[in-house]
Amino acid sequence: MTSPAKLPVFDRFIQDLRAAWAELPDTESRMKRGTVLLEALVQDPSMREASKSWPSTEGRQNLLFYEDPDYNFAVNGVVRVPGRKGSIHDHAHAWTAYGVLDGTESLQRFQRVDDGSKEGYAKLELISVTEGKAGKVDLVPPFDIHAEQGGPTRSAAVILRSERVAGRTTQGSYDVDKQTIRQIEGPTQVPYEVCG
Numbered sequence: 001m002t003s004p005a006k007l008p009v010f011d012r013f014i015q016d017l018r019a020a021w022a023e024l025p026d027t028e029s030r031m032k033r034g035t036v037l038l039e040a041l042v043q044d045p046s047m048r049e050a051s052k053s054w055p056s057t058e059g060r061q062n063l064l065f066y067e068d069p070d071y072n073f074a075v076n077g078v079v080r081v082p083g084r085k086g087s088i089h090d091h092a093h094a095w096t097a098y099g100v101l102d103g104t105e106s107l108q109r110f111q112r113v114d115d116g117s118k119e120g121y122a123k124l125e126l127i128s129v130t131e132g133k134a135g136k137v138d139l140v141p142p143f144d145i146h147a148e149q150g151g152p153t154r155s156a157a158v159i160l161r162s163e164r165v166a167g168r169t170t171q172g173s174y175d176v177d178k179q180t181i182r183q184i185e186g187p188t189q190v191p192y193e194v195c196g
């Protein structure tokens, strides 16, 4: 039995990211270039077709497509069930580019309006909601507070992270109604190969 072939467009994406990391001096400029590359990837029809068979990531999972052995950036996949309610969180010090590949999702952004001096307390204000449709990428800077909400149908997204947070450091998790913040572990990483 032969295993399915790796998807060429995804391999190229990884090579282009490695070239960007080699060429550019800092995380912000690398992630801005990475955002442009991710925009092309999430507009690619072969990538979209491949995502139709990806398993659901319900239960706080991420598909782990790739983690770079030299530069540490990581590429994840997320597959949401229709109407999935996302929790409010940050990604600690990591940069995150969030690209919708199939279906629709919305990205809520919050800002913190308390001074952070009271342990476990955080008062948030919703500042924007961006409708993410297939082919759209959002770049989320370190410690930005946000929530990804599922749309009316199944949706698939590809995430480029400047480094893997899960298993390495905790991240903030917020409850806007109770006005709380706590530190939690990142999503479970499920190794998965992007094949055509």
Ligand SMILES: [Fe+2]
Pocket (backbone or CB within 6 Å): 089, 090, 091, 096, 146, 148
């Ligand atoms: Fe996020």
